[in-house]
Amino acid sequence: MIEGFDLALLGMQPGETRSVDVAPEQGYGHHDQRMVAEVERKLIPDDERLQVGGYLQVTLEDGSDIEVMVSELTETMATLDGNHPLAGKTLHFEIELLEFT
Numbered sequence: 001m002i003e004g005f006d007l008a009l010l011g012m013q014p015g016e017t018r019s020v021d022v023a024p025e026q027g028y029g030h031h032d033q034r035m036v037a038e039v040e041r042k043l044i045p046d047d048e049r050l051q052v053g054g055y056l057q058v059t060l061e062d063g064s065d066i067e068v069m070v071s072e073l074t075e076t077m078a079t080l081d082g083n084h085p086l087a088g089k090t091l092h093f094e095i096e097l098l099e100f101t
Contacts, residue, residue, distance in 0.1 A: 002027050005093060012097045022091040031088035036071070036081045050078055058082075 004026030008018060024030050041047040044056070054070045058080065072079035 002091075004091070005095075008093065008095060009097065012095070014097055014099050017094070017096045020093045020095060022093065024088050024090065027089070027091050028084040028086045029088075031083050035083045036079065038077050038079050041073075041076055041078050044078060047078070056080065 002022065004020070004022030007026065008020040008022070012018060041050065044050065050056075050070050050073055052070055052073055055067050056070065057065055058068050059065050066082050068080040068082045069085065070078055071081040
């Protein structure tokens with residue numbers, strides 16, 4: 001779970017409800033422009049299947065894999081965003097604690 005959600009549960013008792021707003025710092029972080037890249041479509045296998053809002057698995061230079069979202073497309077370029085979809089957003093939760101297990 002994200003830090004802000006865990007913190008919201010502290011002190012709650014079974015049957016209690018709570019409304020919580022979680023800032024990006026305690027959620028999925030701020031949107032990081034360094035995680036956004038423009039890539040030539042010809043460098044992406046099956047580029048004709050790309051669509052805005054779709055996801056791709058990308059292997060980084062260090063060999064690790066990340067999932068990126070296609071955030072923008074032109075005829076020749078694709079903008080890929082490696083941020084979590086909820087990065088930069090304040091999250092709103094309605095929590096009802098039912099029981100401890």
